[in-house]
Amino acid sequence: MSMHNKIAIVTGGATMIGEGVVAALVAEGCKVVIADIDTTKGPQVEARHAGSRFIRTDVSDDASIAACIKDTVAAFGGINYLVNCAASYVDNGAASTRAEWNTTLNVNLIGAAMMLQAATPEMQKRGGGAVVNFASISAFAAQTGRWLYPISKAAIVQFTRNAALDLAPQNIRVNAVSPGWTWSSVIEGMAGGDKAKADGVAADFHMLGRLGMPAEVANVVSFLLSDKASFVTGATYACDGGYQALGPEARTAAIGRLMS
Numbered sequence: 001m002s003m004h005n006k007i008a009i010v011t012g013g014a015t016m017i018g019e020g021v022v023a024a025l026v027a028e029g030c031k032v033v034i035a036d037i038d039t040t041k042g043p044q045v046e047a048r049h050a051g052s053r054f055i056r057t058d059v060s061d062d063a064s065i066a067a068c069i070k071d072t073v074a075a076f077g078g079i080n081y082l083v084n085c086a087a088s089y090v091d092n093g094a095a096s097t098r099a100e101w102n103t104t105l106n107v108n109l110i111g112a113a114m115m116l117q118a119a120t121p122e123m124q125k126r127g128g129g130a131v132v133n134f135a136s137i138s139a140f141a142a143q144t145g146r147w148l149y150p151i152s153k154a155a156i157v158q159f160t161r162n163a164a165l166d167l168a169p170q171n172i173r174v175n176a177v178s179p180g181w182t183w184s185s186v187i188e189g190m191a192g193g194d195k196a197k198a199d200g201v202a203a204d205f206h207m208l209g210r211l212g213m214p215a216e217v218a219n220v221v222s223f224l225l226s227d228k229a230s231f232v233t234g235a236t237y238a239c240d241g242g243y244q245a246l247g248p249e250a251r252t253a254a255i256g257r258l259m260s
């Protein structure tokens with residue numbers, strides 16, 4: 001049942017959330033490949049986590065994906081787990097160009113599908129495997145000025161179902177995690193590094209009144225990969241502080257307003 005010595009590929013592993021996943025898997029005894037285009041942060045993550053290895057990978061390029069699979073097998077001997085975390089935030093809403101649509105769908109959706117296709121034969125050699133795709137709260141609700149990213153994440157939810165069904169006979173489970181606002185490079189940048197400010201904004205629409213942390217998302221990813229989730233497949237698992245369960249009344253006492 002142990003994750004010890006299992007081999008995982010984490011796309012987008014060079015950033016804060018990805019590094020959280022790398023750390024959680026290394027802590028379970030996994031060997032982890034950080035598959036990212038970021039050749040500055042990737043080696044830095046590798047240096048912080050013994051048992052991980054950076055392999056420069058562009059998930060929008062099939063030759064690069066094939067090289068990642070080959071190099072992973074050469075380094076560690078096979079593949080048990082795949083985490084599709086890499087993402088593009090390119091999004092110009094209604095004004096998005098065809099090139100922008102292609103970029104975001106290519107990285108967020110097709111990149112995940114091609115990574116899974118390339119990793120499947122190696123998982124089969126090991127008798128099966130487990131996959132976690134990154135969805136988002138953005139998959140389930142309209143957000144002002146955003147089209148490409150939320151649509152790519154909604155597609156990831158359906159991709160997770162389709163892949164889970166067709167890979168079940170090969171003993172490969174496919175699930176997704178759906179984070180809420182998470183303390184990440186993106187949010188840190190927009191909030192000018194002010195976490196208290198970011199928590200304050202998030203408090204309006206997360207039941208728990210704050211952002212999530214990368215380690216909290218990573219714990220769910222680790223669980224879904226592990227044999228503890230042996231009967232979980234095709235599912236999208238919310239790790240969003242209650243965001244999706246909250247209705248339009250948000251955290252305000254709306255009934256109280258009627259009576260005041």
Ligand SMILES: NC(=O)c1ccc[n+]([C@@H]2O[C@H](COP(=O)([O-])OP(=O)(O)OC[C@H]3O[C@@H](n4cnc5c(N)ncnc54)[C@H](O)[C@@H]3O)[C@@H](O)[C@H]2O)c1
Pocket residue numbers: 011012013014015016017018035036037038057058059060084085086087088089107111134135136137178179180181182183184185186187
């Ligand atoms: N930040 C949040 O609050 C939040 C909320 C919900 C879901 N998510 C999801 O979590 C994941 C991580 O998000 P993040 O905010 O840390 O994003 P980020 O932009 O900080 O990181 C994305 C990573 O993907 C890599 N990447 C981009 N294009 C790539 C490509 N073609 N090939 C390989 N790697 C590529 C980047 O180099 C980067 O390391 C994403 O899937 C995102 O959709 C994030």
